Amino acid sequence: MKRPNSTQDAPRARGRQCLPCTACCQGWLSADVLGHHMRAGHPCPHSKPEGCGIYSERPQVPCRTFICSWLVDDSPLPDWMRPDSCGAIVLLSMRWDDEYVISAVPVGPTIPDRTLTWLKDYARQHRRPLVFYERIRTDGRYTGLKRFGFGPPAFRDKVARHSADSGLDEMRLFSAGETPA
Ligand code: SF4
């Protein structure tokens, strides 16, 4: 969450920095931030075009702890896949159900084809299943998420079962079942 946009932070090894991306402050991942429930259509009220408006006072969780897989030093994601450009916030190693998966959440209604194709190729090459999402809109408002699985048939079946069993109204940054690993 806009960590390296300040002299308070050491530059990342590959020289990447969040800004101008602010995707994880815009509600595309939901989280509670200082009493505000951030979710799709409800960005963090402290998010400004130039960065976090309360940068030095931003909370530890999620703001200082969350880091997407594009930003990490050894990221295999190419430059063009910065979340605000490629349309997805990606975590390449998420614990989901009982296994490690790639997780991709759209920045907007859906993940663009180019990004999804790259993620599927990566999933195939690394034999790691992919979980990705689309947003449901009702009367112009974001009202939920659909979850999809890409991987072996048994994995896709499991994702379909989970999605049918549980209401999916949002994607939290850190929830019991879906945590960055
Ligand atoms: S989504 Fe990633 S690159 Fe974008 S602001 Fe958040 S941590 Fe930074």
Ligand code: SF4
């Ligand atoms: S407090 Fe700052 S870093 Fe945290 S979500 Fe809001 S804008 Fe982003």
